Amino acid sequence: MFFSSPSTRAPMPKLSTLSLLLLLVGCSGQKNHKYGESEWTMPEDRPTAQSSKGEVQEVPEDVVRKAARPFRGYRSADERVFEEETFLTYLASADVICFGEIPDSPIHHYAELRLIEGLSDRRPVRGFELAVGFEMVRITYQPVLKRYEDAPRPFSFLSPKIFFADEWGYPEAYYAPVFELAASSNARLFALGMSKKLTAQIEERGLSSLTADQKAVLPRLDFSNAEHRAVFDARIKDHPDFGTIDVENHYQAQVVRDEVIADRSTQFIMERLGARKLLIFAEEARCHRSGIPARMLRRSPELSVVALNVAKDRSSADGYDYSFQFE
Template identity: 30%
Template sequence: MRLAVVLLVVCMGCAGAIKPDTETAESIVRSQTAPRSVVDAASGRSIEPEAFFAILRTKTVVYVGERHDDPADHGVQYAILRQLHRDDASLAIGMEMFQTPFQDPLTKWSAGLIDETVLRRETEYDDRWGFDFSMYRPILEYARNRGIEVVALNTPREVVYAVAKDGLDSLSVEQASGLPELDLANEQHRALFDSEFDAGEHAAGDGVDRYYEAQVVWDETMGSRVAETLSRLDGPAKMIVFAGRVHVKRGLGIPDRAAMRGATPYAVVLPVTDKELKAELKRPPGERSADFFWALGR
């Protein structure tokens, strides 16, 4: 049986995803422009798109969560990217979809030195991520055509798998030395993890704890990459980060861990269905999953 880390990707990132019927996934992504409605989580009220984007412009990092196989979510990411880059050229894109050892081909991609076939081969995209590349193509082509830096955020798969299977102590010296400082004591983050992850048969013994360690390795690595990128002398002024929903919900995954390393202020945006929005608005403002909800109208 495949490791629960795979379940984290499939179950957490993609819960509620849909498949397009008549339109291609890529065309759905490219067609997204202005939001039908954006809800401010603090007030629970809709705000005008202009006001929404004005707030995002004040943030150093904007996190846009996704269901990995939902083209509508990627359309929201694409729309926000275009708006923010139009207003601030000093912008980098952080992507969970690429693992840190494969930064070099992403750098070459942004410089226009390689094509899509080479990018996918040299990042091992199809093996290591595997979701429909066409949903990310508009974002990546936008970056390439404008020379925007794309940052590989994700932990090497081998490390996450090893931690999920045998725990942190199982890592080699080389693997462990590549990890950032890990905060395993965040009770809110652990509660979010427990609520999102159905451990099933893996609940016996210390299985769930190992999977939580793997989740923290994941989030801390991505958070540290965001902070490192922004703190470089030649770094961008701002970043927009695309990652699975559970990595950004309530700011408890990547955002807070990046913020502890100096990547502030930030905002979290989640694309939501009508049903999801109703559920979010039933919660107290401090327990809502994002700062803003982009209503998908379905």
């Protein structure tokens, strides 16, 4: 392990009866947008006929449950290591936790379960309202999420209504326990995903190709963060089509995605600052401190926003305030 370890070994992770049951079932405009509306989805935007990621790979329904293992928490600022419950208590002091996931990593989704459970356990004493935001659900499907939140059911009931396979393209088994636990924990479910049609247009032809109406639905965009650009430039080299794609256009699309999530999330949390906590689940690069967290703080510096990931070594913890360290 790359973190210094206390003399006492961390206990095996314990899930509540609710969590275990769920796992076993497996089943540049400047308009001020209201987070509850769906301005970021074009009227003509519709779900695609098939997933952009190709055929969805089948994985076992219990893939997340089998990933359960002990963990510690790491804080980058002072390189301190915390046991599980202490780590979750520190995280629960933030207004917003932006957790950067790798979508096809079971251990990352197990971490999401522990985050939901850890904050839910602390809610009765602290008295906050918990919301879980999902990049993988398009904003236009917020009413569907609300109905699911009001009457929790297996994820298989929700997924076709949000076109999950087409929109996100990863096996449902990775996400079913997360959505089910969030809904059954009385958390608010918050859609954060952007129009695929709009982002695809930006990736192909750039922001300059947008019409005035398209630009009008975008929040304020900031391209001046050098750290954010450096992180993007390093990661884009792993793109399967690197060398043929327009890198500048792809960067513009990433900034738009990050800004939409940051804008919507900031408005939501600021409505009841101090009485709400928001967990954001998004792809790892978006939750780098220079991504969504920095863009939220630019809007509302008084916020406490934590950038969180799963780190295998010290270099992969760079750019994040806290990291899960799994054994």
